[in-house]
Amino acid sequence: MSSDEITPMERVLTALSHKEPDRVPFFLLLTTQGSKEFNISIEEYFSNPEMVAKAQIRMQQRYGHDCYYPFYYASLELEAWGGNSVFYPDAAPNSGRPIIRDPGDITSLESPDVFGSPQLQKLLKTTSLIKEYTGEDIPIIGVVMSPFALPTMQMGFDHYFDLIYEEPDKFEELMRVNEKFCVQWANAQLESGATAICYFDPVSSSTIIPPELYRKTGFKVAKRTISKIKGPTATHMASGRCLPIIEDIAETGTSIICTSVLEDLAEVKDACKGKLSVMGNLNGIEMRHWSPQETGDKVKEAIQKAASGGGYILSDNHGEIPYTVPSDVLLNISESLRKWGQYPG
Amino acid sequence: MGRDKFQVREFKELLLSLNRVAAKNLITSKFTGDNAFELINEIIAPALESIGDMWSLGQIALSQEYMASKICEEIVEMILPAESPYRKNMPAIGITTLGDEHMLGKRIVTSYLKANGFNVYDYGDMGPDKIGMKVKDDGIEVLMASTLMLNLAFEVKKLRLIFDREGIKTKIIVGGAPFLFDRDLWKEVGADAMAVDAMESVNKIYDVLRYPNEQ
Incomplete structure (x- = not known):
């Protein structure tokens, strides 16, 4: 980096203060892709926190994006609760069998201690290694599953819907336990060097539950939880819609909303004006076979819709780029961003 | 029995408002013992189809589609049990x-x-x-x-x-x-x-x- 260039941290902070930096910041949210750096299995890769840190640094150097993403995979949290993950050769691990088999189990459920979990310690180690390397130059994005989203893994989506609709007392009980864990986990990542926390809250999305139910459930949980996280947060809908609840999301105290390819980026940006910054919304599934031309078109379109005036970070729409997306596509995104994302646009 | 748009709409509204009891009553009050498929074709399936269209258009959420399908499954189990010869x-x-x-x-x-x-x-x-x-x-x-x-x-x-x-x-x-x-x-x-x-x-x-x- 030449001395007259601003750092990714400065670029991101300028954009988040709704001003235009030198160019549009972009986050490539790469997780499993890191295993390719060492030509090893995804399972082996995530067993080694030093390797994950090195891969994050190498990938950032190659693609030039504006963050590190030490997030491992969603079900890592479930492992801390006594659950397990199922590993695949070519995809992010999936959560194994639910740990709550019956709503009655919730009464005896206890929040695990983050510092007593070897699984979570690995991620904290990765975060601190990256922090040691980068200092304040490049933002490090930590991740938590929201207390409202975690039950999809703890008990399965269908049983969780049954709980929300049919057992409100048990639902509240579960939220209290999950909130305690989420706050401790988020703050532990911040203490290890994370700059901000991405609060994954897809069940709150209007794709998954209606806005009126969100206001009675996920909204209240987010408001309580985010107020106790000692750093900035971005709320991620993991491909779900957010437009009908933008005002409410802003009230939870979060700074950024990450939206879906199902929504028009310009409409989302407009609805967020003065309240939230926007992140999104490249289609990670389609990205697997994008040509250089398509990549350029998609990046250009997103920038044209949302970048004016700052308050925008280009990223995928799911919060994780699939393992099967080729490196060439990621390089093309990076090049296109530099071509089309210069300010003033 | 012909398709009654009013009844379909009423049934759909009951499903979306999660009024399980009223939705069941609406169907069972019309059940004569051998008209299960008629009720499915004329009321239940069109209501669910309309709910599906609303989901495709982003007008309702997945949880509403889930609950509507679940209530309908319960109703159909009542009027058309798994062992019913009408299913053959x-x-x-x-x-x-x-x-x-x-x-x-x-x-x-x-x-x-x-x-x-x-x-x-x-x-x-x-x-x-x-x-x-x-x-x-x-x-x-x-x-x-x-x-x-x-x-x-x-x-x-x-x-x-x-x-x-x-x-x-x-x-x-x-x-x-x-x-x-x-x-x-x-x-x-x-x-x-x-x-x-x-x-x-x-x-x-x-x-x-x-x-x-x-x-």
């Missing part, structure tokens, strides 16, 4: 997540198909290797594969290879998030069709079997 002419449908622990999509489709009077064999998360034998034994005409994870969507490719190798004629219909975010993925993995939601799955079943959409 319906095609046998299998369903699996192909190894995915995310069961929500499968649960919604299962409820919806049962609410439409189909015989549904739920294979849980059974993978391609085991399922070939099961569909043969159970005489499955259509296998529904519902996946949330992109990599498991590609398990359909393995399934197709096994079906082709074993000469299994069972049709494969896929659904779930990866197929929604990449509308050509179902062809890439060798499925016979893709249903964007549970409601569309019925039409797709009739399409792949080349049946008229009538019981």
